[in-house]
Amino acid sequence: MSKSKYSPDSDGYYGEFGGAFIPEMLVPNITELRENYLKIIESDEFIKEFHHLLRDYTGRPTPLYFAKRLSEKYQTNIHLKREDLNHTGAHKINNTIGQVLLAEKLGKKRIIAETGAGQHGVATATVCALKGLECVVYMGALDVQRQAPNVTKMKMLGATVVPVESGNKTLKDATNEAMRDWINHPDDTYYIIGSVVGPHPYPDLVARMQSVISYEISLQLNTHIGRSFPDYVLACVGGGSNAAGGFYHFLENPAVKLIGAEAAGKGIDTPETAATLALGKTGILHGSKSKLIQDKYGQVIEPYSISAGLDYPGVGPLHSYLQSTGRCTYIPVTDQEALDAAMELTQLEGIIPALESAHALALLSKQKWNRSHHMVIILSGRGDKDMDTYSKYFSHESH
Amino acid sequence: MNRIDELFKRKRESVLSIYFTAGYPELNDTVHIISGLEKAGADLIEIGFPFSDPVADGPVIQASSHRALENGMNLDILFEQLSGIKATSSIPKIMMGYFNTVYQYGIDHFISKCATSGVDGVIIPDLPPEVYEREYRQLFEAAGLHVIFLVAPQTNPERAEYLETLTKGFLYRLSMSGTTGNAIAGDETWGKRSNGKPVLIGFGIHDHATFELACRHANGAIIGTGFIRHLATLEEDRLSKKKIDGRKKDRETKERSEDRGREIAEICKGFIQKIRS
Numbered sequence: 001m002s003k004s005k006y007s008p009d010s011d012g013y014y015g016e017f018g019g020a021f022i023p024e025m026l027v028p029n030i031t032e033l034r035e036n037y038l039k040i041i042e043s044d045e046f047i048k049e050f051h052h053l054l055r056d057y058t059g060r061p062t063p064l065y066f067a068k069r070l071s072e073k074y075q076t077n078i079h080l081k082r083e084d085l086n087h088t089g090a091h092k093i094n095n096t097i098g099q100v101l102l103a104e105k106l107g108k109k110r111i112i113a114e115t116g117a118g119q120h121g122v123a124t125a126t127v128c129a130l131k132g133l134e135c136v137v138y139m140g141a142l143d144v145q146r147q148a149p150n151v152t153k154m155k156m157l158g159a160t161v162v163p164v165e166s167g168n169k170t171l172k173d174a175t176n177e178a179m180r181d182w183i184n185h186p187d188d189t190y191y192i193i194g195s196v197v198g199p200h201p202y203p204d205l206v207a208r209m210q211s212v213i214s215y216e217i218s219l220q221l222n223t224h225i226g227r228s229f230p231d232y233v234l235a236c237v238g239g240g241s242n243a244a245g246g247f248y249h250f251l252e253n254p255a256v257k258l259i260g261a262e263a264a265g266k267g268i269d270t271p272e273t274a275a276t277l278a279l280g281k282t283g284i285l286h287g288s289k290s291k292l293i294q295d296k297y298g299q300v301i302e303p304y305s306i307s308a309g310l311d312y313p314g315v316g317p318l319h320s321y322l323q324s325t326g327r328c329t330y331i332p333v334t335d336q337e338a339l340d341a342a343m344e345l346t347q348l349e350g351i352i353p354a355l356e357s358a359h360a361l362a363l364l365s366k367q368k369w370n371r372s373h374h375m376v377i378i379l380s381g382r383g384d385k386d387m388d389t390y391s392k393y394f395s396h397e398s399h
Numbered sequence: 400m401n402r403i404d405e406l407f408k409r410k411r412e413s414v415l416s417i418y419f420t421a422g423y424p425e426l427n428d429t430v431h432i433i434s435g436l437e438k439a440g441a442d443l444i445e446i447g448f449p450f451s452d453p454v455a456d457g458p459v460i461q462a463s464s465h466r467a468l469e470n471g472m473n474l475d476i477l478f479e480q481l482s483g484i485k486a487t488s489s490i491p492k493i494m495m496g497y498f499n500t501v502y503q504y505g506i507d508h509f510i511s512k513c514a515t516s517g518v519d520g521v522i523i524p525d526l527p528p529e530v531y532e533r534e535y536r537q538l539f540e541a542a543g544l545h546v547i548f549l550v551a552p553q554t555n556p557e558r559a560e561y562l563e564t565l566t567k568g569f570l571y572r573l574s575m576s577g578t579t580g581n582a583i584a585g586d587e588t589w590g591k592r593s594n595g596k597p598v599l600i601g602f603g604i605h606d607h608a609t610f611e612l613a614c615r616h617a618n619g620a621i622i623g624t625g626f627i628r629h630l631a632t633l634e635e636d637r638l639s640k641k642k643i644d645g646r647k648k649d650r651e652t653k654e655r656s657e658d659r660g661r662e663i664a665e666i667c668k669g670f671i672q673k674i675r676s
Contacts, residue, residue: 025553283502
């Protein structure tokens with residue numbers, strides 16, 4: 001997409017949000033990336049290779065599925081964008097394929113990444129195996145314990161998984177450690193950030209890589225319903241990459257209403273929450289200015305959500321901007337609402353969603369919908385990784 | 400005149416700056432450490448204010464920050480501690496920390512507190528110089544507060560020149576690329592001086608040999624991790640583990656504070672001697 005009012009300016013700002021708040025040691029790496037990313041990702045060679053891999057390796061385009069029974073229940077027309085059917089089970093691989101190609105073009109030999117639940121870590125380890133590149137994934141020590149199957153996958157794929165013992169030992173700390181690794185390896189290393197967060201140009205780069213989601217939706221809707229845009233797009237937001245990708249090509253069309261679901265955890269009136277856009281104040285973390293859950297002295301507060309992919313204390317600067325301009329609405333969804341929505345989709349449509357995606361599905365019961373409207377819900381990932389959580393929930397429910 | 404400028408006017412060789420994390424090992428050690436270092440012959444003090452996510456720091460300073468926050472350190476307490484020794488301490492002081500804590504405190508509020516607490520300079524590693532210049536420079540300069548910038552080994556010459564022009568007081572030149580606390584080898588490029596501004600070498604300086612190495616090439620050096628390691632040998636709070644009789648509490652707290660001060664003064668003295676020897 002060409003420059004729009006929703007693209008960052010040359011310093012990486014979306015309105016007052018974004019920028020590159022990085023120590024001097026990272027300036028050469030970020031400058032190299034900033035000066036080259038558009039040139040590379042807009043080149044014919046990159047586009048050809050990217051789309052070849054998305055099609056033949058990842059399995060794109062992913063289907064846009066009309067969910068008939070769910071639509072009947074909510075008296076509207078619901079289309080599910082099936083990112084769960086991507087190779088490795090989530091939208092994360094769209095971004096890692098793009099960034100690993102970019103890293104290759106920049107001549108980097110070593111790839112690092114952070115991961116929370118392990119989905120981005122697996123997607124990064126996968127593309128590194130594909131390209132024969134060294135891969136180091138930083139993962140909070142607590143998450144290493146909680147997400148054992150994904151740790152095994154990353155190791156099978158040849159990645160080194162480094163358990164991070166600092167801070168609270170989760171995603172935020174893994175991100176800190178990945179940034180330190182990058183500072184300590186300024187020459188040969190490329191950092192694949194997994195969401196639309198981090199210093200400029202990462203938020204823009206990752207949004208562009210994920211924009212394939214809304215690009216396909218547009219084409220598929222045209223075939224299915226004879227117009228290229230829906231009335232609504234619904235997506236979950238942690239850092240916000242699947243939402244950024246799902247909203248991207250509709251941002252400038254005011255007929256499309258865009259709604260993001262944040263993880264409220266046990267509720268936004270409790271301390272156990274990750275609803276950054278509902279509760280956060282403007283601050284600086286991991287290289288950009290955005291909304292941030294923090295105390296009055298600017299110390300970052302550890303977030304909570306049942307979904308390991310959404311418990312991040314910040315959010316991509318694009319989303320802070322879209323909220324501030326009123327272009328998008330963000331609604332907090334609790335653990336319980338997400339679990340109920342996951343169960344509903346499973347029983348009505350035979351699709352077990354990831355807990356993250358279940359937050360987007362939970363938006364359905366939050367308002368009345370118009371019978372003639374068409375909405376797209378981004379089903380960002382599949383539920384395989386969440387079976388432990390689901391089984392605990394159902395054993396509890398059955399008592 | 401800013402005391403950092405006074406220092407370099409008086410002394411151009413072997414300037415020793417020591418970093419410590421405020422609130423570590425204990426919340427109220429700030430004053431003891433500053434006066435201990437001042438008496439022991441440090442030239443400059445960098446007071447680190449802790450942040451939950453210190454990405455430019457290695458494990459030792461990270462752990463000290465984490466501990467300082469657990470101890471309850473925040474900018475209000477720190478400024479109060481600094482105000483308390485303003486009259487008796489004349490060593491130039493630099494506040495060092497991450498931008499989000501300053502941003503939440505309020506830039507104006509932070510600057511005015513620095514000015515009234517005897518702070519001479521500020522280092523904020525994740526505040527980009529371009530943003531500083533555009534949005535905050537006038538405020539800092541109006542208050543006579545020096546903002547010091549870092550130059551890394553891989554900083555390109557054009558940018559290095561820009562940073563050297565922008566920095567006030569001295570230029571903070573990194574000995575190597577990396578987080579704090581890594582090992583170093585000497586580098587002839589350290590010696591590069593420009594604009595006549597003094598240069599201090601930081602990161603990886605931790606003993607007499609590395610300090611000497613830095614001083615051969617520049618005006619002096621900054622030690623952080625090495626000093627924090629040294630402080631870590633301090634005993635944990637002994638009195639807090641004892642039951643203190645309510646009536647004796649005030650007297651014991653005062654005694655305890657004096658003991659603690661002597662203990663820290665010894666540690667500072669030992670450390671500076673080891674570096675300067």
